[in-house]
Amino acid sequence: MKIEPFLLERWMTRHETHVKYDIAESGILPLTVNDLLSFEPEEARAAALEALLRLPLGYSEARGTAALRSALAATYTSVTPEQILVTTGAIEANYLLFNVLLDAGDHVIAPYPAYQQLYSVPRAIGCEVSLWHVGPETSYRYDVDALERLITPNTKLIVVNTPHNPTGAMLSPADAQRVYSLAESVGAWVIGDEAYRWLSVPEGDPFAPPVVDMGARGISVGTLSKPYGLPGLRIGWMAGPPDVIKQCWGMRDYITLSPGKLNDALACLALRHHDQIVARNREIIVANLAAASAWIDARRDVLSWTPPRGGLLALLKYDLPIDSLTLADTLATEYSVMLAPGSAFGYEHHLRLGIGQQPGIFATGLAEAGKCLDHVRQA
């Protein structure tokens, strides 16, 4: 397969190990194993640690352990453990699904801007990809009428991502249902990339049900990376019809075979403490959203944004005579701040902000970024 470079990943790799203030990060501040253990009741902690230390590190169950699949299935209303395939992050789930569901020449609709995988992999398969714009053209919000205009009788797949990376847009429950019904009317699949599930923001929008719970054409993709702050576990999954799960499992036999056994066990531990993790995330989001709003308000002459309605991300628009890659590189190399260049998403004069960082680092990162913007403005 010939595939275009993943622009954001290439850019992040250049700076992510050097900068002090990563406020472009797409996830929430990561948890440690110690954090996970500390969520256990005190009397159970030693036994939980001992169980991890004594776990034989053999190959794991290929689909993910029954315990993990059961815990994940229980997060949906209509899904059995047989309908879950645990994958190496949501990225592998998406990749398998695109390769199993799509053939060259199929028509696919994907959001844009977006996590690049969502349109680049279908393109690499040879699909005709229509881009569903969620950028400044639609005030960084989903427009389902625009989606309807893109649908053809040959549409094979509609990809949704709500909350959306990079704008924080959300599909309302009614809009999500409409997307599903539109897909169903032409016999298309809907993949819901729900990587930002469970990450609500103050005064944000209500979450639509996961697409897998909407009907037989819906497949949900999830991950512990963003909502649990556990990207290093590389635990994602898909939830969908048994036949699709079986085919994806068959393809995965040739790629990564099974999840890491320790990662699977840590994921089970984390899922037992969902409510504590969501509450911990909420504190970070509340603090950082307030700091970001105040920082942008103080720079209204050069900055504007539509705050996220859910998830962790937003695009900032800036009015300065500098392209986004040069600005992002200057921020990283001279101010030790990472804000992702809009050009990686196809949108100039934008920067992507992530509100999941540790609040002290986030606030200092904003202050440093402010110095850089002031400098550029005065130049």
Ligand SMILES: Cc1ncc(COP(=O)(O)O)c(C=O)c1O
């Ligand atoms: C929308 C979206 N989907 C999927 C992924 C992949 O996440 P992971 O493979 O870490 O689960 C990301 C990561 O940034 C994302 O933003």
